[in-house]
Amino acid sequence: MRYLVLSDIHGNWPALEALLQKAPAFDRVLFLGDAVGYYPDGDRVLDWLMAVGAECVLGNHDAWLLALERLPVEGVVLEILAWQKARLLPRHLEFMASWSWQKEVEGALLVHGSPCDPMEYLDDLAPAREAFRCTEARLAFHGHTHLAGAFLELQGPKPWVRYQAFPEGGELVLPPTVRALANPGSVGQPRDGVPGAAFALWEGDRLEFYRVNYDLTAVQRRLLEEGFPEWLYARLTLGE
Incomplete structure (x- = not known):
């Protein structure tokens, strides 16, 4: 079974569309959260995730959108989520509400942030060491940081952890230990400083990381059409 592994789409339909046109063949989709937020087309992203029967876990933006009635809508992030929620259909909200914070697929753990806390950023060795202690899974997939890479733990009496970044793609084969x-x-x-749509393919012990270029002006047009902040486009041009 070959899995397409995606995270943090954030309503950016042109990025997802380009990715799907260029990605190698896959059997199933694993989605690590944050379908909505930042860019206007959360409804199209959710329609696609439903259509392909993706295995999904909840991201922080997804959870915030579902809980907006209990949150003060202040700041650009929550204002965008409120705008999106007003345009989602009941089927979209029901779909998102069915997602759990964690899920296991073929022994791999899916979580948005950390196995310890789905809202935690795994952006350094210290939280990564703690995250390994919070799961027995040999492989865990996460998103949230928007950084392509992997923390690797060499098992032994005193486990050793290191980080390997894949901002421009690459391959990782997991040894048994x-x-x-x-x-x-x-x-x-x-x-991570590299524009484009990032994703991975997973099959057995092999992970392949990819970065696909696409027409960023298509996103810019959508932002202008809906009156979204221009800095959301600027971030895409810089990959940050």
Whole structure:
């Protein structure tokens, strides 16, 4: 079984559309959260996730959108989520509400942030070491940081953890004595200095990381059409 692993699409339909046109063949889709937020087309992203029967876990933006009635709508992030929620259909909200914070697929753990806390950023060795202690899974997929890469733990009496970044793609093969916390990067808003839509393919012990270029002006047009902030386009041009 070959899995397409996606995270942090954030309503960026042109990025997802380009990714699907260029990605190698896959059998199933794993989605690590944050379908909505930042860019206007959360409804189209959710329609696609439903259509392909994706295995999904909840991201912080997804959870915030579902809980907006209990949150003060202040700041650009929540204002965008409120705008999106007003345009989603009941089927979209029911679909998102069915997502759990964690899910297991073929022994791999899916979570948005950390196995310890789905809202935690795995952006350094210290939280990564703690995250390995919070799961027995040999492989865990996460998003949230928008950084493509993997924390690797060499098992032994005193486990050793290191980080390997994949901002421009690459391949990772897991030896039997190594565990991994792998992040495919962000489809909709990469933050590792490389523009484009990031994703990964997983099959057995092999992970392949990809970065696909696409027409960023298509996103810019959508932002202008809906009156979204221009800096959301600027971030895409810089990959940050």
